[in-house]
Amino acid sequence: MSQQAALDEAISDLVAANRILAAEGILDGFGHVSLRHPHDPACYLMSRSLAPALVTPQDIIVHDLDNRPTQPKDRDQKLYYERWIHGEVYKARPDVNAVVHSHSPTVVPFASTKAPLRPLLHNASFLGFGAPVFEIRDFVQSSDLMISTADLGKAMASTLGPRADVVLLRGHGNVVVGPTIQIAVFRAYYTEINARQQLQAMALGPNDVVYMDDGECETTDKIMQSVAGRPWELWKRKVMPK
Amino acid sequence: MSQQAALDEAISDLVAANRILAAEGILDGFGHVSLRHPHDPACYLMSRSLAPALVTPQDIIVHDLDNRPTQPKDRDQKLYYERWIHGEVYKARPDVNAVVHSHSPTVVPFASTKAPLRPLLHNASFLGFGAPVFEIRDFVQSSDLMISTADLGKAMASTLGPRADVVLLRGHGNVVVGPTIQIAVFRAYYTEINARQQLQAMALGPNDVVYMDDGECETTDKIMQSVAGRPWELWKRKVMPK
Amino acid sequence: MSQQAALDEAISDLVAANRILAAEGILDGFGHVSLRHPHDPACYLMSRSLAPALVTPQDIIVHDLDNRPTQPKDRDQKLYYERWIHGEVYKARPDVNAVVHSHSPTVVPFASTKAPLRPLLHNASFLGFGAPVFEIRDFVQSSDLMISTADLGKAMASTLGPRADVVLLRGHGNVVVGPTIQIAVFRAYYTEINARQQLQAMALGPNDVVYMDDGECETTDKIMQSVAGRPWELWKRKVMPK
Amino acid sequence: MSQQAALDEAISDLVAANRILAAEGILDGFGHVSLRHPHDPACYLMSRSLAPALVTPQDIIVHDLDNRPTQPKDRDQKLYYERWIHGEVYKARPDVNAVVHSHSPTVVPFASTKAPLRPLLHNASFLGFGAPVFEIRDFVQSSDLMISTADLGKAMASTLGPRADVVLLRGHGNVVVGPTIQIAVFRAYYTEINARQQLQAMALGPNDVVYMDDGECETTDKIMQSVAGRPWELWKRKVMPK
Numbered sequence: 001m002s003q004q005a006a007l008d009e010a011i012s013d014l015v016a017a018n019r020i021l022a023a024e025g026i027l028d029g030f031g032h033v034s035l036r037h038p039h040d041p042a043c044y045l046m047s048r049s050l051a052p053a054l055v056t057p058q059d060i061i062v063h064d065l066d067n068r069p070t071q072p073k074d075r076d077q078k079l080y081y082e083r084w085i086h087g088e089v090y091k092a093r094p095d096v097n098a099v100v101h102s103h104s105p106t107v108v109p110f111a112s113t114k115a116p117l118r119p120l121l122h123n124a125s126f127l128g129f130g131a132p133v134f135e136i137r138d139f140v141q142s143s144d145l146m147i148s149t150a151d152l153g154k155a156m157a158s159t160l161g162p163r164a165d166v167v168l169l170r171g172h173g174n175v176v177v178g179p180t181i182q183i184a185v186f187r188a189y190y191t192e193i194n195a196r197q198q199l200q201a202m203a204l205g206p207n208d209v210v211y212m213d214d215g216e217c218e219t220t221d222k223i224m225q226s227v228a229g230r231p232w233e234l235w236k237r238k239v240m241p242k
Numbered sequence: 243m244s245q246q247a248a249l250d251e252a253i254s255d256l257v258a259a260n261r262i263l264a265a266e267g268i269l270d271g272f273g274h275v276s277l278r279h280p281h282d283p284a285c286y287l288m289s290r291s292l293a294p295a296l297v298t299p300q301d302i303i304v305h306d307l308d309n310r311p312t313q314p315k316d317r318d319q320k321l322y323y324e325r326w327i328h329g330e331v332y333k334a335r336p337d338v339n340a341v342v343h344s345h346s347p348t349v350v351p352f353a354s355t356k357a358p359l360r361p362l363l364h365n366a367s368f369l370g371f372g373a374p375v376f377e378i379r380d381f382v383q384s385s386d387l388m389i390s391t392a393d394l395g396k397a398m399a400s401t402l403g404p405r406a407d408v409v410l411l412r413g414h415g416n417v418v419v420g421p422t423i424q425i426a427v428f429r430a431y432y433t434e435i436n437a438r439q440q441l442q443a444m445a446l447g448p449n450d451v452v453y454m455d456d457g458e459c460e461t462t463d464k465i466m467q468s469v470a471g472r473p474w475e476l477w478k479r480k481v482m483p484k
Numbered sequence: 485m486s487q488q489a490a491l492d493e494a495i496s497d498l499v500a501a502n503r504i505l506a507a508e509g510i511l512d513g514f515g516h517v518s519l520r521h522p523h524d525p526a527c528y529l530m531s532r533s534l535a536p537a538l539v540t541p542q543d544i545i546v547h548d549l550d551n552r553p554t555q556p557k558d559r560d561q562k563l564y565y566e567r568w569i570h571g572e573v574y575k576a577r578p579d580v581n582a583v584v585h586s587h588s589p590t591v592v593p594f595a596s597t598k599a600p601l602r603p604l605l606h607n608a609s610f611l612g613f614g615a616p617v618f619e620i621r622d623f624v625q626s627s628d629l630m631i632s633t634a635d636l637g638k639a640m641a642s643t644l645g646p647r648a649d650v651v652l653l654r655g656h657g658n659v660v661v662g663p664t665i666q667i668a669v670f671r672a673y674y675t676e677i678n679a680r681q682q683l684q685a686m687a688l689g690p691n692d693v694v695y696m697d698d699g700e701c702e703t704t705d706k707i708m709q710s711v712a713g714r715p716w717e718l719w720k721r722k723v724m725p726k
Numbered sequence: 727m728s729q730q731a732a733l734d735e736a737i738s739d740l741v742a743a744n745r746i747l748a749a750e751g752i753l754d755g756f757g758h759v760s761l762r763h764p765h766d767p768a769c770y771l772m773s774r775s776l777a778p779a780l781v782t783p784q785d786i787i788v789h790d791l792d793n794r795p796t797q798p799k800d801r802d803q804k805l806y807y808e809r810w811i812h813g814e815v816y817k818a819r820p821d822v823n824a825v826v827h828s829h830s831p832t833v834v835p836f837a838s839t840k841a842p843l844r845p846l847l848h849n850a851s852f853l854g855f856g857a858p859v860f861e862i863r864d865f866v867q868s869s870d871l872m873i874s875t876a877d878l879g880k881a882m883a884s885t886l887g888p889r890a891d892v893v894l895l896r897g898h899g900n901v902v903v904g905p906t907i908q909i910a911v912f913r914a915y916y917t918e919i920n921a922r923q924q925l926q927a928m929a930l931g932p933n934d935v936v937y938m939d940d941g942e943c944e945t946t947d948k949i950m951q952s953v954a955g956r957p958w959e960l961w962k963r964k965v966m967p968k
Contacts, residue, residue, distance in 0.1 A: 030365075031471025051476035081469075105435065109443035110364050113471025114450045119831070120838050122871040122898050125755075135452075144465045145364040171454055172364050184421070193831065200440055200925055201835035208840045210861075212897055216866025223870045228808075231755025234777035271715025272607075293718035323711075345605070347677065351685035354604050356692045377694075384699025386707045387606040413696055414606050441684055513957025514849075535960035563951075587847070589919065593927035596846050598934045619936075626941025628949045630850040656848050657936055701832055 007036040011060050014045055017185050019239035020232075021102065022053035026188050031102040031173070035087040035181050043070060044090055044099075044230060049078040060066070065091050066150070082146050083174055088153030089160065096177040098184035103173035106195040111168035117194070119200055119212040124194035125224055126187055128217025137170070145172045148208030166191055185235075186228035248280040252423075253302050256287055257425050258323030259480035264295035264473075268430050272414070273344040276328040277423050278305060283336070285312060291320040307333050308392070324388050324393030326418055331365065334399040338419040339428035345415035348437040353410035359436070361411055361454040362443055366436035367430055367466060370459025379412070387414045408433055421467070427468035427477075489699040490522040494665075495541050497527055501669050502724035504716075506587065509514070510672050514566050515586040515657070518570040521546060527554060528574055528583075533562040549575050550634070566630050568661055570635030576641040582668035587657035590679040593607035595652035601678070603696040604685055608678035609708055610671055612701025614648030621654070629656045650675055669719075672710035732764040737786050740771055743911050745965035746958075748779035748827065757828040757899070760812040761907050763788060769796060770816055770825075775804040791817050792876070808872050810879030811901055818883040822903040824910035828898035832921040837894035843920070845938040847925055850920035851950055852913055854943025856890030863896070871898045892917055894939050905951070909959075912954035 001010070014035045021027040023122030037043035043062050048056040062070045068081040080130050086099050110117040111133055119127035133231045134156050136145055147169070160167040160175065165187055168174045176191055201209045212220065243251070251475050256277045259406055263269040270294045279285035289297040303478055309325040321333055328341050345459045352359040353375055361369040376398050389411070402409040402417065410416045418433055420426030443451045454462065485493070498519045505511040505522030513535045521527035527546050532541040546554045551567040570583050594601040595617055603611040618640050620629055631637055631653070644651040644659065649671055652658045660675055684692045696704065727735070733757055740761045755777045763769035769788050773781040788796045793809040812825050836843040837859055847851040848907055860882050873879050873895070886893040886901065894900045902917055904910030927935045938946065939967040 027441070027475045030469075049472075051472055053476055054479070081465075095912045105439065106442065107364055108439045109446055112439075112443050112452045112792065113447035115446040120897060121834055123829070125870075137458075142455070142461050143456070144367075144462040145458060146465070160870055171362060171458070172454055197831065197838075198266075199446065201838050203445060204835055204838040204841040204925065205931060210838045212871070213863075213868070216863075216871060216897070217867050220870040223807075223872070227756075230775075230777055234755045234779055237780070271718045272711075296721070323707075345607070347681065348684065350605055350681045351688055354681075354694045355685050357688040378699075379700075384697070384703050386609075387696070387700060388707070396675035407568055410692055413604060413700075432657055441688065445687060466670040482685075513960045514953075533956075535956055537960055538963070565949075587849070589923065590926065592847055592923045593930055594924075596932035596936045597927050599930040621939075621942075626939070626945050628851075628946040629938070629942060630949070654936055655846060655942070683930065687929060 002141045003039050008125055010045060011057050013181050014047075014060060015055055015057055016236045016240055017098075017100075017181050018047065018052040018055040020185055020235040021100065023186060023239050024101075024189055024235065026102050026104045026192055027052045028103060028226060031100070032080050032082070033101075033181070033184075034099045035064075036090055037098040041094070044079065044086055044150065046083065046086060049080045063087065075153075081148055084150055085147045085156065088150065088157040089092070089175065089177060092157040092160070092180070093162070093177065096180060098178050098181040100188040101173065101178045102176070102188055104188065104192040104195075104211050106192055106199065107168060107174045108172070109199070110195055111170050111174065115202070117166070117168065118193070118198065119194065119217055120198045120209065121190065121194050122212070122220050123186075123190040123224060125212055125217045125220035126165040127191070127194060128212055128214060130161065131166045132159050132161070132164060133168045133170055134159040135170050148174030180228070182232045183225050183227045186224070186231060189231070245281050252280045252287060253278055253299050255423050256289075256302060257297055257299055258478050258482055259340075259342075259423050260289065260294040260297040262427055262477040263342065263430060264293075265481050266431055266477060268344050268346045268434055270345060270379060273342070273422070274322050274324070274333055275426075276305075276341045277330055278339040279315045286332055288325065288328060291322045291377075305329065316452045322388055326392055327398065330392065330395030330399040331402065331417070331419060334402070335404070335419065335435070336370065337421060340420050340423040342362045342418045342426050343415065344418070345429055346430065346434040346437075348434055348441065349410060349416045350414070352437055353412050353414065353416065357444070359408070359410065359433070360440065361436065361459055362440045362451065363432065363436050364454070364462050365432040365466060367454055367459045367462035368407040369433070369436060370456060370463070372403065374401050374403070374406060375410045375412055376401040377412045387411070422470070424470045424474045426469050428435040428466065428473060431473070485522050494519055494522045495544050497665050499539055499722055500540055500720045501582075501584075501665050502531065502536040502539040504669055504719040504725045505584065506535075507723050508673055508719060509590045510586050510676055511536045511634045512587060515584070516564050516566070517665070518547075518583045519573055519583075520581040525578070526663060528570055530564065530567065532572060533564045536598060538678045542562075543566060547571065550589075552643065564634055568634055569631045569640065571643040572634065572637030573644065573659070576644070580702060582662050584668050584672040584673055585657065586660070588672065588676040588679075590676055590683065591652060591658045592656070593683070594679055595654050595656065595658065599686070599707060601650070601652065601675070602682065603678065603701055604682045604693065605674065605678050606696070607703050607708060608676040609696055609704035610649040611675070611678060612698060612705070614645065614695055615650045615652060616643050616645070616648060617652045617654055618643040620712070629653070664712070666712045666716045667709050670708070673715070675692060712726040729765050735782050736761055736764045736771060739907050740773075740786060741781055741783055742962050742966055743824075743826075743907050744773065746775075746911055746961040747826065747914060748959060750915055751964050752828050752830045753778045753917055754829060757826070758806050758808070759827075759907070759910075760789075760825045762816055762823040767820070770812055772806065772812060775806045783968040784907070788868065789813065806902065807874055808877055811873045811882065814879030814883040815886065815901065816905060818886070819888070819903065821905060824904050824907040826902045826914040827899065828902070828914055830840050830914065830918040830921075832925065833894060833900045833916055834898070835925070836921055837896050837898065837900065841928070843892070843894065843917070844924065845920065845943055846924045846935065847916065847920050848938070848946050849912075849950060851938055851943045851946035852891040853867040853917070853920060854938055854940060856887065857892045857894060858885050858887070858890060859894045860885040861896045870963055871895070902943050906954070908954045908958045912950070912957060913955070947960040
């Protein structure tokens with residue numbers, strides 16, 4: 001595939017990811033998705049500041065890892081206020097090629113209590129590698145809870161650490177990462193589903209919920225990565241014009 | 243903008259607000275939305291008595307702050323039974339330019355128990371300025387729970403007070419206010435979302451829910467007011483013919 | 485209005501009621517709605533046995549109060565298995581002109597525990613007149629839980645009693661009645677909404693839920709009966725071809 | 727009916743079953759449905775590996791009971807990874823002619839706690855014949871939780887046993903069986919509905935939930951099998967082109 005064809009496909013996938021996550025209720029009017037540039041790992045692709053459901057290929061901007069557009073931008077092109085999430089994660093995690101930041105509704109309660117989000121459903125086995133909570137109050141007082149500086153981005157990436165695929169943001173939302181955009185979308189979706197099911201399981205029997213163990217998570221995540229394309233095709237068909 | 247253009251835009255926004263809140267499940271067959279008149283602060287715009295999803299520009303009536311139409315009305319034009327909510331809030335709160343009264347489903351349980359609705363999610367930081375409960379039984383016995391007189395409107399506005407943006411009505415619903423209609427719609431929506439997430443967080447750990455603190459609410463509400471237009475555009479696109 | 489016009493309107497309203505309750509999630513593939521005959525109180529109108537969402541005017545059959553069709557029926561026209569619900573309620577309650585039998589989802593848990601369904605939301609003030617549970621096991625052992633005989637219909641109508649508008653059927657569903665079909669549909673809908681909100685309120689504070697008192701229920705139900713037409717028009721517009 | 731006509735009808739029903747269960751939220755991008763071959767009980771029909779909502783008649787493959795295609799398959803035709811579920815159930819249970827494997831959302835919490843899934847709602851009376859939990863960890867450590875070998879299929883079929891219609895898979899989903907595809911679809915749907923209602927009933931009163939007794943389950947399941955065609959026709963109309 002030519003570089004241009006690879007870039008076109010990346011942009012098309014990124015647009016689909018935005019619309020899929022909006023259609024499936026993971027993103028509302030806020031949140032954003034990015035993808036590492038297919039032939040320049042020191043850049044990433046992300047929409048200008050826009051509700052994810054409305055993103056088109058024309059809205060995608062190449063950002064460097066300090067979250068600056070690589071091309072001079074139009075005067076009315078606003079960038080996402082929390083783009084620091086993306087740049088700092090790509091710097092800290094070379095294994096990561098896609099990042100989803102959402103306010104996925106049922107994950108917020110886990111971000112705001114001491115109950116850890118844990119892998120209950122096999123599709124969410126990646127939660128076994130950790131789902132730490134980032135408490136912004138440990139870094140800044142009286143903030144707007146948002147990751148709006150390089151320092152907060154670094155602190156958040158450090159809470160995510162070298163191995164976890166999800167970090168919860170207290171009072172705010174979460175960040176999910178993956179080696180491909182299909183896998184990051186799959187994980188953002190199943191983080192929400194697992195949260196709903198864990199909440200119900202904890203109500204049924206707070207002390208006897210059986211979570212996946214470490215060996216199960218290791219094995220299962222590999223399989224899930226290999227099948228993430230199946231729901232992707234289904235979801236894409238619902239949101240993209242033919 | 244000419245006065246007529248400003249009025250046309252206000253009416254168009256008010257119609258959109260009605261339909262958006264119905265489409266997003268905040269309003270059902272009941273509830274109403276009003277907007278202070280763009281060039282006469284002693285009047286407000288609101289639909290005749292009608293299910294919010296069905297409101298059109300032709301249904302909008304100018305009311306004075308005693309809730310009387312400023313033009314002679316058609317014989318079959320019924321006014322909302324609880325229009326007193328609007329007039330008394332506009333009288334008491336010069337900072338308020340839009341009022342939403344809804345039976346938003348998950349807020350009702352908070353209106354009917356001692357559990358205070360508190361800011362859990364950054365989008366709902368305005369809850370940090372208070373979300374008091376209006377107990378109509380303190381003012382009238384054996385009532386229909388509705389705000390159907392000037393006295394009840396005044397009592398309710400007094401419970402809302404000078405600073406809060408939300409007041410819960412026991413056994414009934416809530417009233418949300420804002421400086422613009424986009425902000426009032428944003429707040430009505432996120433009051434419901436916060437209620438759902440707080441209910442879940444309290445189930446996960448009744449004693450360890452981390453709410454936003456006062457400083458965070460102050461800072462965050464300013465940001466949220468500045469971005470309320472983003473979901474507005476998204477929601478509007480879903481409900482308004484192009 | 486001529487008798488034929490009144491009958492046509494009754495049939496049209498009954499078709500709308502079936503489709504509305506299916507569209508709003510109160511009825512699924514099962515359940516049924518009936519309407520007392522507009523000019524013969526000893527008869528009622530109800531569909532042949534069919535999923536409510538699929539009912540058309542051609543499916544409506546006149547039944548007498550012993551639940552027999554008043555006209556010879558086509559060979560393939562099956563009647564509802566639980567039509568006894570309708571005949572026995574119309575016999576026992578001359579004030580009732582419409583009956584809804586549904587498996588409304590959130591009402592079932594109240595039918596299967598000792599927690600009484602009580603009026604929390606003003607729209608559901610009619611619950612203040614009682615929402616008793618019919619335990620079929622008190623009358624027949626090892627049954628299919630259905631009201632499939634005249635005796636069970638009579639027993640159920642006796643549990644409903646002279647004043648309540650709702651009776652819950654253990655392990656099965658509920659029956660809601662009203663003086664008009666618009667009011668019966670309104671009540672079936674708000675029985676479900678109240679059940680959801682009561683479940684949430686009991687989770688927030690099991691011992692401090694404030695329910696409507698008797699005086700409030702008396703006053704409010706009158707108002708609600710007078711406004712039941714507003715959501716009806718909205719719901720009807722969604723399900724009926726223009 | 728000719729053998730070809732019977733096969734065509736079976737394929738058409740199987741396609742409808744896939745789409746119905748996806749539309750009703752029982753299947754997401756994963757899960758599968760099979761049907762015993764109408765004139766060869768040693769074979770079954772099932773789609774190639776595909777999201778259930780996308781299955782068409784051209785995707786249906788005849789499998790023998792060792793889960794091998796009976797015709798040479800195209801190079802790009804992948805089979806479902808967990809097809810062992812189907813072959814082993816058909817071997818162990820001659821009374822079963824249809825099998826649904828889903829990750830039906832509210833059933834997973836019951837699969838991951840000690841709370842048994844029990845018949846609360848008459849439509850789910852088949853749960854009275856048992857809903858055991860298959861704990862894969864008793865057979866293999868550090869697995870991907872999936873039924874991907876003949877041995878695991880046999881172990882799971884053995885947990886299902888000779889009489890139950892449902893087996894829950896810990897951390898994963900469930901398998902529902904029936905004598906016809908309409909009945910298996912009905913049961914998969916009402917397993918989910920019963921799980922939701924049982925969760926709510928247990929919250930209302932953990933110690934006083936009234937479940938159906940054995941006699942009620944025996945009687946009711948017979949009736950439910952006889953009426954499973956009614957929701958089937960309704961659901962089918964929503965998903966199949968006319």
